[in-house]
């Protein structure tokens with residue numbers, strides 16, 4: 092494999108940015124991991140680090156990015172500071188996603204979700220009219236942003252903005268329909284400890300975003316109609332939101348979410364790949380999704396380790412239980428077909444304090460055991476990179492104890508990429524459907540690099 096140049100000062104440096112020991116250490120870490128994981132795309136290593144650490148933007152970069160497609164806060168905050176601590180309106184100006192490329196490494200175009208963190212060693216800045224990212228004085232890559240799509244400028248007949256009802260991510264590929272903005276796993280005894288869905292709802296409403304708890308079906312249809320008329324990039328939709336442990340508007344979880352799928356498929360039959368994120372429900376309930384036209388089912392298991400699942404997912408543990416959750420995931424193969432059962436886990440929470448693994452190798456070994464268990468049965472889990480959100484219980488608890496809940500080490504995330512790629516290859520599984528093209532330089536999935544490491 093051709094080695095790319097290491098990060099060293101002396102080329103493409105910027106004199107305006109202070110270069111501290113922190114930046115130097117981060118660049119050395121990137122260089123070391125690139126050597127150790129030379130079989131992984133270098134782009135994926137930087138992408139994982141941007142996801143776990145976040146990025147800050149200087150004033151000019153925020154003004155620049157505010158002219159492009161900005162963060163829609165499509166479900167969670169995915170930021171590392173609360174809005175109340177964003178002194179420069181980053182919540183309104185930071186881009187939803189960036190596509191970095193070039194630089195000394197000659198990076199292939201790589202799409203990554205933006206997580207605001209004013210303390211990040213990575214910074215967005217503008218030079219010669221071009222947005223770029225750097226680490227201290229080291230310039231790393233050029234950045235392309237997605238222009239505001241026409242549908243983001245449109246409103247529904249009742250005045251609701253299309254981007255609130257049906258925001259898109261993955262460079263316009265996925266319409267993200269969070270039709271229920273809260274979760275009935277509520278409070279410290281039930282909500283998943285890494286999750287800020289309910290707190291994010293509160294902070295967004297307080298900040299003036301037109302969040303509503305439930306999106307009416309007819310508004311979703313109207314928004315999709317506008318997107319369908321104006322965009323050919325959208326290829327899939329995800330119906331999602333919090334868990335419904337009792338009923339919502341008199342409906343069970345399956346009935347509630349299936350009603351949206353049915354309405355979409357009746358109005359736009361087979362137009363997009365339909366996906367639903369829901370609990371691992373009993374088989375009769377799962378069938379309601381399939382019968383409504385859903386292709387891909389995401390019954391997320393969050394973390395593999397048994398002890399950590401019980402600690403980090405207390406609601407899922409008490410309402411369903413880990414072994415039953417897993418049994419239902421496997422049972423879903425008979426309903427959707429194995430390749431269409433794609434449970435998510437949140438990569439990194441197995442290293443959260445105070446209960447998680449402290450050794451990245453042990454954390455990867457545990458997670459790989461789960462990958463092997465699912466993949467040997469034809470089910471392909473995927474993952475998102477954990478963002479320690481300040482309003483999530485995991486972070487708030489540590490803060491109350493006077494500690495910092497940082498992200499999992501980059502070594503863990505890079506090792507996991509290799510483990511996921513190798514386990515996927517070992518079991519000869521297909522490219523997961525509903526994520527767009529695979530491979531470095533092509534992948535659109537922006538909240539982890541699992542699609543970037545599939546070899547094509």
Ligand code: SF4
Pocket residue numbers: 273274275276281282283286287288332333334
């Ligand atoms: S089930 Fe857990 S992760 Fe999902 S929205 Fe509810 S609290 Fe968050």
